[in-house]
Amino acid sequence: MRLSIIVPVYNMAADGKLEYCLESLVHQTLKEYEIIAVDDASTDNSLEILRKYEAEYPDRFRAVHSEENKRQGGAKNIGLSLAQGEWIGFIDSDDWITPDMYEKLLKKAEETGADMVGCDYHLTDEHSMKIGRVVSNGRPEQCGVLTEEKYRSLILDSGSLVVKVYRREIFMEHEIRFPEHIFYEDNAIGAAVMLQAKHYEYIPEPMYYYYQHSASTVHTITRQRCEDRMEAGRGIVREAKRLGYLEQYRPEVCFEFTQLFFVNTLFSYMVGRGHKSYRFVKEMGDEMRETFPEFMENPYYRERVHAEEKKLIAMQQKSTLLFLAYYKALWTYRNFRKKLAGK
Secondary structure (H helix, E strand, O other): OOEEEEEEEOOOOHHHHHHHHHHHHHOOOOOOEEEEEEEEOOOOOHHHHHHHHHHHOOOOEEEEEEOOOOHHHHHHHHHHHHOOOOEEEEOOOOOEEOOOHHHHHHHHHHHHOOOEEEEEEEEEOOOOOOOOEEEOOOOHHHOEEOOHHHHHHHHHOOOOHHHEEEEHHHHHOOOOOOOOOOOOHHHHHHHHHHHHOOEEEEEEEEEEEEEOOOOOHHHOOOHHHHHHHHHHHHHHHHHHHHOOOOOOOHHHHHHHHHHHHHHHHHHHHHHOOOOOOHHHHHHHHHHHHHHOOOHHHOHHHHHHOOHHHHHHHHHHHHOHHHHHHHHHHHHHHHHHHHHHHHO
16 A cells, blocks of 8 residues: 555534545545545534445545544544555645645655655635645755754744655654644644654645635634643654654754744734633743743744744743733734724
8 A cells, every 4th residue: 555645534524525625535646545534523424424435435445433532633643553555644624635646746755765745735715626825835955865954944844744745654663643632733743753754855836725714723712722732832842852852953842842832822822812811821931931941042033033022022031910911001002003093
């Protein structure tokens, strides 16, 4: 078996979304591949749809049911435990791909000897094959046999996990698995996956359709989502320690953690609705400082984080109470200006 495509599925039956994804998979031009669709204890009829495809395509489609909802990470882990392919690919069940995506990725691997190959994707809000806003998912200078410099670049800018294929050894030999019961599971292990590859190649062509809608994880801000993002950040550090690359790539791991655990989470939380917890913000800042005391001196932090965000973070690190008061006043002022501009 050349390729195993793992699809985590949860409550995707409405409006034909799941079928649109699966149709793009069962009609791939690649020969010898399997689709492992894992129903993550859906409460709609997603499992029925998966079983219908299994009956129709018994040679390439496998429907698996999990009695427990483990979120996407748990569903992906079930898929990994069953995968027979020499290569592994992932796709979210509300996305879809071009008919030749996997054939092109594996052909590139065969031509170059790569053990990880990616492509670009595009963002869309409609179910069609029309190209949306293209997002580059790699850079030519990251490609080839991986060196320390290229590894550093991949930690900082790894791109999306779902628009790549991986030799199975990357996951299996190093026992890399996704964290379960949280969102942002890909972020937790992205660097670990990149650093186990030996040769990376990239096709600058958008072949993956990333569906964006109001219920997408990236568009939903809740306290729980913030806590999940923080847990994914802890996963970054756990994997770096477990696989022994934390000290060698400490500046890059520090910045990746800082962005996910602290910067993105803090400001997502602050723009969300509802009361802002002093304790939550303070504990987040304390853990950031305890994990990487040097984070504000990190060269990537200085270069890549916006000046206003750095100013607010420095304020939070000195006084959470002052930060919350200042942020509330700033937000009130900006909303007032918007109302004036709208008159």
